[in-house]
Amino acid sequence: MRRTVRAAVAAAAAVVALAGCARVVTGEAVSIYADPFAVAGLPATDGPSGPRPDAPHAIPSVHGADGSDADALASAAIADLADFWSTEYPAVFAGHFRPVTDLTSWDPNVDGSGRFCGESTHGVVNAAYCTRDGSIGWDRAILLPTLTDTFGPMAVVMVIAHEYGHAIQHDSGLAGADSPTLVLEQQADCFAGAYMRHVAAGGSNRFTLNTSNGLNAVMAAMVAVRDTDPNDPEAVHGNAFERITAFQTGFTLGARGCTTIDEAEVAGRREQLPQAFTRSGESGDMPVTEQSVGMIVDSLNSVFGLPEQPTVVYSGADTGCPDVTATEPVSYCPATRTIGVSMPELIDRGTPYDVGAAGQGVDELAVDIRGDFSAFGLVASRYALAVQQEDGYPLTEPSTALHTACLTGVWTAATAAGGTPALSPGDLDEAVSGLLTDGLMASDVDGETVPSGFARVDAFQAGVLGGADVCTNRYG
Structure with missing residues (x-):
């Protein structure tokens, strides 16, 4: 201030x-908002957060994967997201759900280790969705291990869920050719929130997420990868407040609630909040x-x-x-x-x-x-x-x-x-x-x-x- x-x-x-x-x-849960022990209608629980020990072993094929723990975690997230969206997609959108099957893993430390979305992956510390070919890729050597070490494995699952959200918005037509990048990122955060509620409610057979420390850590990871300068032309994800708001919309209202996030909705939220830095x-x-x-x-x-x-x-x-x-x-x-x-x-x-x-x-x-x-x-x-x-x-x-x-x-x-x-x-x-x-x-x-x-x-x-x-x- x-x-x-x-x-x-x-x-x-x-x-x-x-x-x-x-x-x-x-305490004990009573209602969605007034109850201090409720989390968007779910009870605030402790307990495990992460991969289930009895999770299915079948995982998708990934280009460049080396069998690392990071690849196994990201691949399991992809499989679980496909299960989630196979049911959720037809309930929200017209048409048929198409799972993402083109997947790539890379080590950004290795020159010539591979390509993703037509570009070299050397030095690319990121996870992303490629609109060009509908693929999803991730850095298995730096980003994913750092997220796991800092915030726990469900932070990686959240990041993959965000990228899968981009696939959903493009396949469904929710993303238009002129949609502002910030709107697309807010929608993807929202879709990640909808999926995380599914996990927290016990709907996943691969992951668990408690609604106290586990969910806190997932949200903390979103805070960590926030925009810090609205004047930066590459600041397209939103600040921590905006990212968490979008995530909570999906967690509370489900995937259908995410379809209400558009340019006007984002602008309305931003209207009374400060967005510009000084020189x-x-x-x-x-x-x-x-x-x-x-x-x-x-x-x-x-x-x-x-x-x-x-x-x-x-x-x-x-x-x-x-x-x-x-x-x-x-x-x-x-x-x-x-x-x-x-x-x-x-x-x-x-x-x-x-x-x-x-x-x-x-x-x-x-x-x-x-x-x-x-x-x-x-x-x-x-x-x-x-x-x-x-x-x-x-x-x-x-x-x-x-x-x-x-x-x-x-x-x-x-x-x-x-x-x-x-x-x-x-x-x-x-x-x-x-x-x-x-x-x-x-x-x-x-x-x-x-x-x-x-x-x-x-x-x-x-x-x-x-x-x-x-x-x-x-x-x-």
Whole structure:
């Protein structure tokens, strides 16, 4: 965030484990949105995520495959996707489903190792769908192993599902000759989400996916391979917020819901959100100081208009509040209506990681994206507890956690609409990252969060895109 609307931060980060400071609570599922233990209508579950040990051995033939674990995983994903789309395709589209059978694997380290889509694969660290011949190919030596090591095997399955989604949109005619690339990428993310729900619901005989850490890791992989500069002509996948939104559309509504993603729908989502960076080298981060925290609280006062506004103290998050567990680096005390801040820790949370002059490479896939919003979003989330207290809601229920994330999203949208300070494009990525890796931004007054990062991000999105009434209807 900063004082000018067009500023932004090119997020920099380092790979971290999917763990955090907020404490996770457990419960039973009730409904699709209001229930904090539901994931788009499915219960939030733990358990295995990855290939089933009793999966069918029959896998398709792949050009250039060398029998590696990466090839076996990608090939099993192709076979499973064919099974899924053989049923789903005729339920959504006219015509007959044609499985993708032209498959290629390569090692980008080896010169002359092969060709894909008419080009040499030397140096190509990627997975892709070729519109020229309807084939799918992948790098078995760098990209797929890195995804597996960082996020688990289901991240590879998600990437293959995304590429298979391109095949579906082209075969079905959903993709037109003049369709913007961003729209095609958003549709493919959505189709990947529809398939991942099929797996999470137990419909796959090759893979399993739990809806807590397993699904969190899949979404984290999408955050890692996001666009970071909307001004870059090659930025065609969308930022983390956009990619996750499209994925969640498919996971929630199924493949048919993905057909509603078109140029107008994407433009509508983008209309009130920041998309432009300042000139190269100019940061969108605002220093995290007592003064800037005060500006954030003033902004929150303006958005929510509480008759009794919280006071802020900078002597530490632990203010000695009775019957409340202090949360670092910022906490809320209902008894005194005080927000306590540990400034050194908050500054650390708002400081971008330094990934070096070379920038972020495939060996530095990042989900813990930090910047000023990583700090200011936490302040907003503790203020959101004061809003709930004023409205008479409990502050220690699981629904409180999602209500908090939703109200934080409401404030975020207000800053995007020209508030002071103003939202920068990288701020949304920092918000999604925090919701997936830490969860404090979606926690109750004691720092208790819910197990599903999907539910946490969905609640924040509801506030950003739907407003305060949605928060009340879902979580009030």
